[in-house]
Amino acid sequence: MGISDIEALLQEFGLTIKNQKPYMTAFTHSSYANENRRQFPDIEYNERIEFLGDAVLELTVSTYIYQHFPEMPEGKLSRFRSIIVCEDSLAKRCKECGFDQWIRLGHGEEQSGARNRPSLLCDLFESVVGAIYLDLGLDAVEHFLAQTIYPKIENGTFSLQSDHKTALQEELQKNGKIDLNYQTIEQPSNENNNQFTVEVQLFGDVIGTGSGHNKKEAEQQAAKEALGKLHNND
Numbered sequence: 024m025g026i027s028d029i030e031a032l033l034q035e036f037g038l039t040i041k042n043q044k045p046y047m048t049a050f051t052h053s054s055y056a057n058e059n060r061r062q063f064p065d066i067e068y069n070e071r072i073e074f075l076g077d078a079v080l081e082l083t084v085s086t087y088i089y090q091h092f093p094e095m096p097e098g099k100l101s102r103f104r105s106i107i108v109c110e111d112s113l114a115k116r117c118k119e120c121g122f123d124q125w126i127r128l129g130h131g132e133e134q135s136g137a138r139n140r141p142s143l144l145c146d147l148f149e150s151v152v153g154a155i156y157l158d159l160g161l162d163a164v165e166h167f168l169a170q171t172i173y174p175k176i177e178n179g180t181f182s183l184q185s186d187h188k189t190a191l192q193e194e195l196q197k198n199g200k201i202d203l204n205y206q207t208i209e210q211p212s213n214e215n216n217n218q219f220t221v222e223v224q225l226f227g228d229v230i231g232t233g234s235g236h237n238k239k240e241a242e243q244q245a246a247k248e249a250l251g252k253l254h255n256n257d
Contacts, residue, residue, distance in 0.1 A: 028125055036120075036167050038159065045154035048072050050122075052143070054129030069150040076153030080108050083161070083168055088176065102189055106181050107172065111240070114144035116171050122147050141236070187246035194253060195225065202226045205242045209234075221245045 026043045029050060033040060040046060048067045056068040084107050088100055095103065106112065117123055123138055126147050137143050156164050175181060188205075195201045202225065209220035221241040223231045230252065233244025 032121060032125065033155075036170055038155065038163055038167060040158060042158045045072060045157045046151070049076075049147070049150035049154040050125055051127045052129065052132060052137075054132040054137075055127040058129040069146065072153040072157070073146045073150040074153075075156065076149035076151065079152050079156045079161070079164055080113075080149060083164055084108055084172065087168075087173060091176070102186050103181065106186060107176065109239075110141050110145040110237075112181070113148040114141035116175075117144040117148040120148070120151075120171060122151060187243045187250055191223070191231075191246040191250050191253075194250065205245065207238060207241070208232075223249050225249075 053068040219241040223245040231245040231249030235241035
């Protein structure tokens with residue numbers, strides 16, 4: 024991966040790089056930096072710029088949905104934004120942009136399949152947003168998001184109905200106060216078992232079970248099953 028590759032990649036989105044450094048940082052994972060510190064003592068990796076990109080995304084996406092969904096109350100705006108910028112969503116956007124092919128990884132991370140890890144891809148997308156912001160400003164970020172995220176919002180890719188936990192809580196609270204808890208009953212133990220399993224309990228009784236690659240995904244699946252049972256009983 025070289026800066027010419029990154030320049031060509033971003034030109035596909037109508038962006039012309041002015042300062043190369045933030046992009047090289049954005050596409051450098053800490054594992055690569057640690058392995059090459061002797062050769063490149065000043066090498067930087069993308070954790071700090073990812074922090075910045077996360078904040079820029081929160082601002083831009085918040086502004087977009089605030090302006091385009093004027094009837095949506097604050098609570099739903101918050102949940103909608105969280106669905107749009109969640110790990111799974113940004114990881115998908117990262118792969119759609121082709122960024123996953125160009126991140127610099129250490130040998131161990133490469134061999135472990137980190138290039139396809141959702142958390143890494145999410146961080147990478149945020150890092151690129153941070154780099155665009157540092158180099159070209161907020162208007163350029165908006166131009167980039169107008170090609171990557173905003174069309175997904177417009178075409179209904181993101182739905183509040185996918186937040187099964189909130190939907191379950193709202194459904195159950197119609198009958199008064201509730202005691203709803205999510206309990207992890209199984210965690211990844213080896214490469215053949217890389218799933219979390221979670222139970223959702225209402226007043227101590229199990230009403231749904233779900234599995235996923237992380238706790239959040241497993242909790243959503245458990246809530247989805249519980250919602251399905253509720254609706255079938257209606």
